[in-house]
Amino acid sequence: EVQILQSGGGLVQPGGSLRLSCEASGFKFINYAMAWVRQGPGTGLEWVSAISGDGKASYYADSVKGRFTISRDNSKNTLSLQMNSLRAEDTAKYYCARAPNLRHSLDHWGQGILVTVSS
Amino acid sequence: ETVMTQSPATLSLSPGERAALFCRAGQSVGINLAWYQHKPGQAPRLLIYGASARAADIPDRFSGSGSGTEFTLTISSLKSEDFAIYYCQQYDKWPWTFGQGTKVEIK
Numbered sequence: 222e223v224q225i226l227q228s229g230g231g232l233v234q235p236g237g238s239l240r241l242s243c244e245a246s247g248f249k250f251i252n253y254a255m256a257w258v259r260q261g262p263g264t265g266l267e268w269v270s271a272i273s274g275d276g277k278a279s280y281y282a283d284s285v286k287g288r289f290t291i292s293r294d295n296s297k298n299t300l301s302l303q304m305n306s307l308r309a310e311d312t313a314k315y316y317c318a319r320a321p322n323l324r325h326s327l328d329h330w331g332q333g334i335l336v337t338v339s340s
Numbered sequence: 341e342t343v344m345t346q347s348p349a350t351l352s353l354s355p356g357e358r359a360a361l362f363c364r365a366g367q368s369v370g371i372n373l374a375w376y377q378h379k380p381g382q383a384p385r386l387l388i389y390g391a392s393a394r395a396a397d398i399p400d401r402f403s404g405s406g407s408g409t410e411f412t413l414t415i416s417s418l419k420s421e422d423f424a425i426y427y428c429q430q431y432d433k434w435p436w437t438f439g440q441g442t443k444v445e446i447k
Contacts, residue, residue, distance in 0.1 A: 266427050267438065268438065271436065280436075327429075328396075332382075332383050
């Protein structure tokens with residue numbers, strides 16, 4: 222069974238940093254691209270970042286480029302999102318999701334984790 | 341950026357009725373289009389990929405059609421568990437983009 226378990230959310234002050242993680246199981250992690258998608262309060266889904274299975278290619282939304290870094294450790298089946306210079310508008314529920322490749326839809330999602338940026 | 345526009349914003353229907361949800365892309369995305377169902381407190385669920393292919397374990401009352409810039413998600417006969425928010429997403433061009441969602445609510 223495919224499982225994606227997320228961790229690392231919480232409350233952080235504007236300008237602060239936070240690292241989100243997700244641990245995958247039930248599939249061959251290196252064979253899949255992974256992505257982060259967020260949903261702000263009262264808003265829809267917003268794609269944040271994606272990374273290829275081998276970790277060599279990564280992409281970012283303009284809203285987070287230069288502040289967020291996506292990475293993966295295929296030996297530990299984990300995906301991470303390092304979030305720096307956080308802003309109030311980064312407050313959202315963050316989802317980790319799997320894609321067969323970077324030209325495919327997101328076929329399995331984690332339960333999401335809340336990030337609140339507030340003083 | 342490829343802007344995805346969904347209509348209507350809200351669809352008020354009764355169980356058993358047919359639902360048609362629309363998604364328009366600002367430029368052609370071929371068939372690199374997915375539909376997701378999202379319920380409060382749950383993870384989004386993939387329904388359709390490749391514009392018309394049903395994802396695993398998705399009932400056949402859900403169907404997708406379209407290509408290029410115009411896409412449709414049809415739910416042939418609504419069940420109580422289908423009342424949710426539906427999003428389209430293009431994965432043809434970076435950045436990936438989602439529509440703003442269509443809420444299907446009970447009339």
